[in-house]
Amino acid sequence: xxxxxxxxxxxxxxxxxxxxxxxxxxxxxxxxxxxxxxxxxxxxxxxxxxxxxxxxxxxxxxxxxxxxxxxxxxxxxxxxxxxxxxxxxxxxxxxxxxxxxxxxxxxxxxxxxxxxxxxxxxxxxxxxxxxxxxxxxxxxxxxxxxxxxxxxxxxxxxxxxxxxxxxxxxxxxxxxxxxxxxxxxxxxxxxxxxxxxxxxxxxxxxxxxxxxxxxxxxxxxxxxxxxxxxxxxxxxxxxxxxxxxxxxxxxxxxxxxxxxxxxxxxxxxxxxxxxxxxxxxxxxxxxxxxxxxxxxxxxxxxxxxxxxxxxxxxxxxxxxxxxxxxxxxxxxxxxx
Numbered sequence: 001x002x003x004x005x006x007x008x009x010x011x012x013x014x015x016x017x018x019x020x021x022x023x024x025x026x027x028x029x030x031x032x033x034x035x036x037x038x039x040x041x042x043x044x045x046x047x048x049x050x051x052x053x054x055x056x057x058x059x060x061x062x063x064x065x066x067x068x069x070x071x072x073x074x075x076x077x078x079x080x081x082x083x084x085x086x087x088x089x090x091x092x093x094x095x096x097x098x099x100x101x102x103x104x105x106x107x108x109x110x111x112x113x114x115x116x117x118x119x120x121x122x123x124x125x126x127x128x129x130x131x132x133x134x135x136x137x138x139x140x141x142x143x144x145x146x147x148x149x150x151x152x153x154x155x156x157x158x159x160x161x162x163x164x165x166x167x168x169x170x171x172x173x174x175x176x177x178x179x180x181x182x183x184x185x186x187x188x189x190x191x192x193x194x195x196x197x198x199x200x201x202x203x204x205x206x207x208x209x210x211x212x213x214x215x216x217x218x219x220x221x222x223x224x225x226x227x228x229x230x231x232x233x234x235x236x237x238x239x240x241x242x243x244x245x246x247x248x249x250x251x252x253x254x255x256x257x258x259x260x261x262x263x264x265x266x267x268x269x270x271x272x273x274x275x276x277x278x279x280x281x282x283x284x285x286x287x288x289x290x291x292x293x294x295x296x297x298x299x300x301x302x303x304x305x306x307x308x309x310x311x312x313x314x315x316x317x318x319x320x321x322x323x324x325x326x327x328x329x330x331x332x333x334x335x336x
Contacts, residue, residue: 031316033308035079035334039125039281040327043217044068044111045088056213057286058293060325062088065111069118078331082123084173084323085111086218089132094223097141098133102159109167116168125200126164128157128174128185137215137224139176139232148232154181161185165194173258175202177232186253200281201254204242204268207233210261210287217286242268243275250278258323261285263310266317273318282314284324304333 018024043062045052050064063071072083087107093100100106112124130153131139136146140153153176161172172189174181182201189197207230215224234241246257257276259269260283273280292310296303307326314322324330 031312033311033315033322033330035331036081037311037315037319037321038080038327038331039082039084039123039321039323040075040080041084041086041323041325042068042071043086043088044107046090046107054213054217056216056290057325058290058297059329060217060289062217065107065114068111069114072115072119072122075328075331076119076122078328078335080327080331082125082171083115084125084127085115086127086214087111087132088218094133094135096135098130098156101130101133101156102163104163104166106163109163112164112167112169123170124168125171125173126169128161128164128172128181129176130156130160131224132218135223136227138227139229140178146227148178150178150180150232154178154184157181158184158188162188162192162194165189165192165197169197171198171200171256173200173202175205175260177202177205177229177234180252182249182254183252198255199253200256200258201246201249202260202283203246203249203254203257204259204265204272205233206236206261206265208236208261208264208285208287210264210285213286213290236264239268239271243271246272246276246278250276255279256281256320258283261288262314262322262324263288266313269314269317269319273320279320280318281321281323282317282319284310284314284322284326286325289325307333 018028045062045064047064048066051067052062054060085108089100108126112126115122115124129139131137138148140148143149157174157176164172182199186199249257256279257272258281259265262282262284269280269282292306295301307330311322
């Protein structure tokens with residue numbers, strides 16, 4: 001029977017009755033966020049016993065591989081199922097063609113091996129994109145006008161993804177928004193017999209103003225300068241296009257699709273989940289996290305309350321999992 005408010009009347013129906021007590025609110029709660037929903041993004045840098053705070057993201061640090069592994073052990077004890085790795089590439093390793101992206105002994109590749117050696121059951125997701133490795137901070141290789149070339153960029157992304165799989169990554173996550181890259185990556189992984197390496201496609205990644213703290217964290221902000229990524233990331237005004245992007249990625253071999261950023265695009269999460277019925281993830285990005293933390297530090301918001309509510313909203317919108325810088329804090333809150 002279709003839902004019809006006219007079938008229920010006041011005072012026979014008092015919807016507040018079920019809100020009266022904690023036990024009944026818990027019994028009727030439609031959505032909950034558990035530790036199983038969380039993916040923790042982590043920044044890794046070169047060195048030993050190196051720890052650098054990300055000033056624009058309170059509580060988040062760049063860690064050398066040894067400290068990263070120690071942190072992953074803690075996350076594993078909390079029950080967090082997966083981490084997403086983002087390398088902080090030294091300036092002297094960046095280039096026009098981003099060759100460092102597929103270096104088998106690159107920072108990301110070494111970090112993957114170290115984590116899988118120490119905590120084999122932790123899911124490791126790697127970022128497949130060139131912006132940490134280019135001198136200009138764009139996600140691809142440029143022509144003489146500064147336009148990001150699609151097909152030659154995809155060739156490099158394929159090499160990067162395969163190098164991550166060889167290092168032991170469980171999931172490769174192309175975040176570049178180049179056309180056709182999912183199909184080429186899937187074909188290469190099959191050809192190299194990495195048939196169980198999953199692909200989490202950044203299918204609806206918007207050209208958003210919410211990424212600033214992340215670019216600070218990975219050291220690409222200065223390289224990018226005042227340039228933007230509007231020729232390949234999606235227009236924030238579009239949602240039909242997001243369905244086309246996600247459907248194409250699934251057809252090309254993606255196992256999961258993602259919407260990024262999170263809260264400003266929850267309508268897109270709901271549409272993709274409802275219409276494509278595929279595993280759908282959302283990224284609560286650095287700007288969202290930074291806003292909440294800044295407001296909490298000023299006493300304007302309760303940090304734990306907005307953490308819980310924001311993650312619950314993403315789950316309610318249809319997200320199967322959430323990449324969030326709150327993952328560790330939320331898991332520790334659940335563990336209390």
